[in-house]
Amino acid sequence: xxxxxxxxxxxxxxxxxxxxxxxxxxxxxxxxxxxxxxxxxxxxxxxxxxxxxxxxxxxxxxxxxxxxxxxxxxxxxxxxxxxxxxxxxxxxxxxxxxxxxxxxxxxxxxxxxxxxxxxxxxxxxxxxxxxxxxxxxxxxxxxxxxxxxxxxxxxxxxxxxxxxxxxxxxxxxxxxxxxxxxxxxxxxxxxxxxxxxxxxxxxxxxxxxxxxxxxxxxxxxxxxxxxxxxxxxxxxxxxxxxxxxxxxxxxxxxxxxxxxxxxxxxxxxxxxxxxxxxxxxxxxxxxxxxxxxxxxxxxxxxxxxxxxxxxxxxxxxxxxxxxxxxxxxxxxxxxxxxxxxxxxxxxxxxxxxxxxxxxxxxxxxxxxxxxxxxxxxxxxxxxxxxxxxxxxxxxxxxxxxxxxxxxxxxxxxxxxxxxxxxxxxxxxxxxxxxxxxxxxxxxxxxxxxxxxxxxxxxxxxxxxxxxxxxxxxxxxxxxxxxxxxxxxxxxxxxxxxxxxxxx
Numbered sequence: 001x002x003x004x005x006x007x008x009x010x011x012x013x014x015x016x017x018x019x020x021x022x023x024x025x026x027x028x029x030x031x032x033x034x035x036x037x038x039x040x041x042x043x044x045x046x047x048x049x050x051x052x053x054x055x056x057x058x059x060x061x062x063x064x065x066x067x068x069x070x071x072x073x074x075x076x077x078x079x080x081x082x083x084x085x086x087x088x089x090x091x092x093x094x095x096x097x098x099x100x101x102x103x104x105x106x107x108x109x110x111x112x113x114x115x116x117x118x119x120x121x122x123x124x125x126x127x128x129x130x131x132x133x134x135x136x137x138x139x140x141x142x143x144x145x146x147x148x149x150x151x152x153x154x155x156x157x158x159x160x161x162x163x164x165x166x167x168x169x170x171x172x173x174x175x176x177x178x179x180x181x182x183x184x185x186x187x188x189x190x191x192x193x194x195x196x197x198x199x200x201x202x203x204x205x206x207x208x209x210x211x212x213x214x215x216x217x218x219x220x221x222x223x224x225x226x227x228x229x230x231x232x233x234x235x236x237x238x239x240x241x242x243x244x245x246x247x248x249x250x251x252x253x254x255x256x257x258x259x260x261x262x263x264x265x266x267x268x269x270x271x272x273x274x275x276x277x278x279x280x281x282x283x284x285x286x287x288x289x290x291x292x293x294x295x296x297x298x299x300x301x302x303x304x305x306x307x308x309x310x311x312x313x314x315x316x317x318x319x320x321x322x323x324x325x326x327x328x329x330x331x332x333x334x335x336x337x338x339x340x341x342x343x344x345x346x347x348x349x350x351x352x353x354x355x356x357x358x359x360x361x362x363x364x365x366x367x368x369x370x371x372x373x374x375x376x377x378x379x380x381x382x383x384x385x386x387x388x389x390x391x392x393x394x395x396x397x398x399x400x401x402x403x404x405x406x407x408x409x410x411x412x413x414x415x416x417x418x419x420x421x422x423x424x425x426x427x428x429x430x431x432x433x434x435x436x437x438x439x440x441x442x443x444x445x446x447x448x449x450x451x452x453x454x455x456x457x458x459x460x461x462x463x464x465x466x467x468x469x470x471x472x473x474x475x476x477x478x479x480x481x482x483x484x485x486x487x488x489x490x491x492x493x494x495x496x497x498x499x500x501x502x503x
Contacts, residue, residue, distance in 0.1 A: 029055060030209060031188055034074035038062075038111035042199050044072025044191065053239060055086075055204040057101070059191035064100065064119070067135045068111040070196065073104060075188030076209070080503070083210040083475055084153045084187065087167060087236070090122055091201040096194040097123035101202035103153040104190045105160070107134070107181040114181050117190070118153040118162045122200075128162040128174050141174045148172075150473060155185075167236055168469040170457070206238045210475045211500035213453045223247040224453055225501030226479075228260065228271065230487075230494050233437070233460060233471055242276060245501045249479030250291035251494040253487050254322070255299030260485075260494050261322075263289045268304070270323075282324035285309040291482045292337040295322060296345050297387070301365075303330075303348055305338045317350055319365065330367050339426075339483065340384035340392070341365065342409070349373075349383040349392060360394055360411075373411030379448045382426040384484060385409070386433055386463065393417075393427040393436060402447040404438055417465045422457070423447050426482055429463055430490040436463050437471070437493055439481050452478040453498055475499065 028034055029048035036044050036059070044059035059072025084103045099122040106115040112135040119129050124146035131138050141162075148164035152171065155161075158180050163171035187209065193200040213224060226248035231238045242248075244264070251260040251271070260271040261281070266288040268281040281302070283289065288307035292315070295302055304318040304327065313334030318327040330348060340349040347362045352370065354361075360374045360383045374380040378397040385392055391406040398405075399416060402423035407414040418424050422440040429436050440457040441450065458472035458481065474480060476497050485494045 028074050030076065030207065031074045032076040034072065034188075035109055036060075036072050037109060038068060038070030039196070040070060040072075041196050044199065046072065046074035046189075053205050053207070053237070055189060055207055056201060057189050057191045057204070058199050058201040059193060060196060060199045061192045061194070062196045063098075063194055064117065064129065064190075064192050065138050067131075067137060069113075069115070069192070070111065071104075071190045071192040073106070073109070073186070073188055073190045075106075075109075075186045077184055078187045078209075079184050081155050081157070081212055082187065083155075083208075083212060084118075084151075085206065085208040085210065085473060086151055086189065086204045087149050087206045088120070088151055088189075088202055088204040089149055090120075091203060094122050094200055095198045096200075097121070098125070098194040099192065099200045100194065101189070101191045101200075102151055104186075104188060105153065105155065105181060106186040109186060110134075114179070116153070116160045116176070116179055116181070118151050118164070120148065120151065120164075122194075126164055128160070128176060130160065130176050130179050132179055141176060143172060143174060145172045152473065165470070165473075168471070170470060171473070206236070208497070208499075210498075211503050212475060213500070217453070219452055224498045226264075227497045227499070228262065228494065229497055230492050231458075231472055232492055233435070234491070236471055238472065240497075241273070242271060242278070243501055247479065248496055250293065250482040251485050251496065252293065252295050252483055253485055253492075253494055254295060255297075255488055257488045261293065261295065261302065262496075263291055263293060266306075268293065268302070281320075283318075283320050284325070284327050286318050286320075286327045290315060290337070291479050292339060292350075294338055294340055294348075294483055296341045296365075297343045298345060301341075301345070303338045303341060303365075305336065305350075308334070317348060317363070319348075328367070330363060330365065331370070336361075337381075339382050339394075342385050343387055343389045349385065351381045351383065360392070362409075373407070374414075382482075384427060384429060386429050387431055388433055393429055395425050395427060395438070397447045400447070401443075402441075404436070415465075418461070418468060420468075422459075423450075424459070425450050428481070428484045428486060428493075430486050431488055432490040434463055434490070435460055437481070437486070438468075439477070440468075441477065450478050452476075456480065458493070458495065 034046035042060040061070030126143040150165040152163040161175040228242040269278040292305035317331040404418040459468040461468040
């Protein structure tokens with residue numbers, strides 16, 4: 001009789017364990033599986049649409065609170081540090097004001113697991129929720145910001161950092177320390193209906209799981225993998241076109257709209273947007289190209305910045321036919337970093353280090369004498385002509401922070417266009433002349449530096465000045481968008497985002 005009771009207890013325990021995680025199944029997009037967690041009366045589900053990059057997650061469940069959780073979870077198992085990003089929203093009016101969705105990291109798939117969740121509620125309440133030990137009550141840190149749609153959750157050891165924003169705005173951040181979920185954790189998106197009798201739905205796009213650099217990372221020696229992405233600047237929809245475990249940098253969009261040109265390991269590549277395959281561009285003896293390369297306005301020529309074949313200069317400007325060929329050296333000395341062609345093709349503009357200072361110069365595109373356009377103390381960089389030829393846009397540290405400026409083509413009448421807390425780099429003017437897109441580093445980065453592998457924003461503003469808005473939340477920086485990268489129709493941009501793709 002005692003043996004029978006003991007066996008019955010084991011059966012009941014196993015049944016309850018299986019009941020707490022239901023519906024685990026096949027992979028969904030970048031996730032390995034999806035599961036109902038807790039006491040669930042109505043099964044949830046998760047689907048992925050490759051054409052739109054959208055995840056649709058539905059879930060029931062009474063709550064995520066106290067000592068256990070009820071929800072639907074789409075997940076993958078991970079170790080180490082990571083950054084989770086998505087744009088999400090609840091679908092429909094809903095039943096309960098505290099229905100919720102977001103990112104979640106769990107030590108296990110049982111309902112009482114220790115966990116951290118970046119949680120957005122149906123009534124707009126936004127909170128960083130966490131359970132430090134299995135079965136313990138949930139704690140939370142509330143945000144003053146309500147109803148964001150951009151959600152980021154980052155793990156750095158036992159620290160979890162939640163960042164949220166209304167798409168277009170900068171992130172607002174809260175964090176919690178000393179939450180030990182173990183080495184291997186379950187990471188994913190969740191939905192909880194806050195009502196066991198209904199099923200609620202949320203959609204997510206721009207979903208990214210990013211593996212950042214290790215603590216002993218050495219810049220320009222160690223490199224992360226790369227994603228070539230494009231984005232609709234009006235909708236914010238992003239698409240990863242190509243991934244590689246090595247460093248790819250600075251995509252230019254060709255004038256016919258059929259390809260992107262980028263550099264990697266010193267070589268130049270043409271990436272066919274239809275076949276999704278890269279091909280090396282012949283640049284002769286110039287095989288140490290960097291990420292400062294530009295296509296002429298007529299689409300016939302490609303300007304390069306590269307180490308001279310004799311190794312005398314670390315960056316000299318060359319030109320080559322856009323489909324490849326014998327390069328022509330343009331600048332007689334270096335460092336010279338190319339950033340723009342004049343619309344009529346007669347001049348190149350570049351950043352040159354002369355007399356221990358970096359200034360902006362122009363030079364005839366067939367070669368000739370350099371013409372100095374700026375002479376202020378400190379770094380002036382990223383010069384690029386507007387399509388009408390009336391201005392050269394550039395970034396300068398002359399005001400203290402790195403900010404966006406423009407001047408007339410002869411260097412006169414400099415005008416500051418941005419003046420904020422970010423260090424803003426590489427303004428790129430849309431082909432229709434209406435907008436500029438640029439890269440913004442956080443204020444903890446030195447104004448005259450633009451390093452690899454940082455949290456950065458891509459921001460857009462009217463070309464004649466105005467309030468910038470965020471159009472992409474990236475892990476990137478150096479190489480992401482150094483050179484002009486607009487599509488010919490001014491609707492999209494191309495850029496590089498980074499992650500350790502070897503893991």
